[in-house]
Amino acid sequence: MLATTWPRQRECVAFYGKPGTGHTLLDLPYPMRLAWDPHVTIRRITIHRKCADSARRVLECVRDHYGMEKLRDLGLDLFGGCYNNRPMRGGTALSMHAYACAIDFDPARNLLKWNHTKARLAKPDAVRFWELWEEEGWVSLGRCRDFDWMHVQAARL
Numbered sequence: 691m692l693a694t695t696w697p698r699q700r701e702c703v704a705f706y707g708k709p710g711t712g713h714t715l716l717d718l719p720y721p722m723r724l725a726w727d728p729h730v731t732i733r734r735i736t737i738h739r740k741c742a743d744s745a746r747r748v749l750e751c752v753r754d755h756y757g758m759e760k761l762r763d764l765g766l767d768l769f770g771g772c773y774n775n776r777p778m779r780g781g782t783a784l785s786m787h788a789y790a791c792a793i794d795f796d797p798a799r800n801l802l803k804w805n806h807t808k809a810r811l812a813k814p815d816a817v818r819f820w821e822l823w824e825e826e827g828w829v830s831l832g833r834c835r836d837f838d839w840m841h842v843q844a845a846r847l
């Protein structure tokens with residue numbers, strides 16, 4: 691059974707509130723690096739408080755399942771962003787990042803338009819990573835739509 695049922699994308703403003711509200715700091719279960727400046731180690735991220743505990747549980751399981759060496763190899767310590775108040779790429783509806791309920795990993799090896807033939811996180815050794823998110827009800831655009839393999843969100847399509 692899922693721990694939480696997340697809102698559908700179009701219901702996010704009712705569930706999460708206006709962009710920029712409801713934030714908390716999540717202490718990361720393992721250190722991450724900024725994807726755009728990997729010399730910078732980060733130990734906490736800004737995220738919506740309604741999905742913060744769930745994200746922490748998933749990342750604890752990711753750490754325990756893979757260990758630091760393997761998760762670094764997969765790029766699961768490369769933080770590509772969470773809160774970002776912007777529209778969806780190519781659209782006018784708000785991105786799930788505007789609600790701080792989406793996280794990107796290793797964007798350089800999982801470009802937005804890449805499908806499973808090129809994206810690093812579409813490879814078989816990343817399947818458990820996605821299953822751990824899905825066990826908490828999170829949605830992977832890569833797994834559902836075969837693009838944006840960097841992205842996971844606490845909102846249903």
Ligand SMILES: [Zn+2]
Nearest residue numbers: 792793794841
């Ligand atoms: Zn994203």
